[in-house]
């Protein structure tokens with residue numbers, strides 16, 4: 600039997616434009632100060648300061664970053680993933696995915712990417728770009744085995760971004776996997792890859808309610824990082 604249609608409302612639903620306006624301007628709150636002139640010599644040292652502050656401020660999911668790649672049609676594509684590690688100087692940023700996923704295939708074609716984080720609690724953005732290489736196989740393996748059993752199971756089922764016919768199809772795949780590998784699989788999917796983005800530029804952006812945002816860009820030079828403040 601069909602459900603009865605909803606009665607007409609006397610209040611028309613707000614448009615998307617109304618909803619966007621209702622959200623108000625971003626960063627209209629007290630935010631931390633940032634003095635680019637006092638910033639440390641490497642992006643890694645500044646990332647450490649900002650990450651410690653983010654953890655103190657309980658920023659949700661501070662390791663979630665947007666990875667942008669270039670698709671074969673020449674257009675950018677972007678999605679959120681987890682930052683798996685950063686070297687002490689901030690020169691190398693690691694993330695992991697399946698090499699057969701769309702993003703993995705993009706990276707095989709155009710081995711370069713950008714990572715972007717936004718921490719709204721503090722109005723802070725971090726932007727990183729540079730060439731990307733696959734880490735040696737033992738590091739990809741260690742990355743996979745360091746994950747929870749649930750995460751390993753989900754990744755072993757694989758087929759990321761392929762069409763899913765139904766939830767039942769998924770459950771059946773899980774069952775098959777459990778019969779074969781148990782609840783805590785240790786087989787590493789062939790495509791599981793730790794990727795290393797070798798940063799050429801790392802930018803730290805501090806928002807301010809009065810719109811006097813501050814930006815500092817580190818650019819990799821021969822022996823050190825060059826620092827330059829940018830107009831917002």
Ligand SMILES: Cc1cc2nc3c(=O)[nH]c(=O)nc-3n(C[C@H](O)[C@H](O)[C@H](O)COP(=O)(O)O)c2cc1C
Pocket residue numbers: 660663676677678679680681682695696697700701702703759760
């Ligand atoms: C918070 C969060 C963390 C995620 N972490 C990962 C990750 O570490 N690796 C990954 O492949 N996908 C991760 N995803 C899923 C991706 O956003 C994306 O949906 C998936 O990788 C397919 O992307 P693609 O079709 O562009 O390859 C995460 C999503 C969110 C929201």
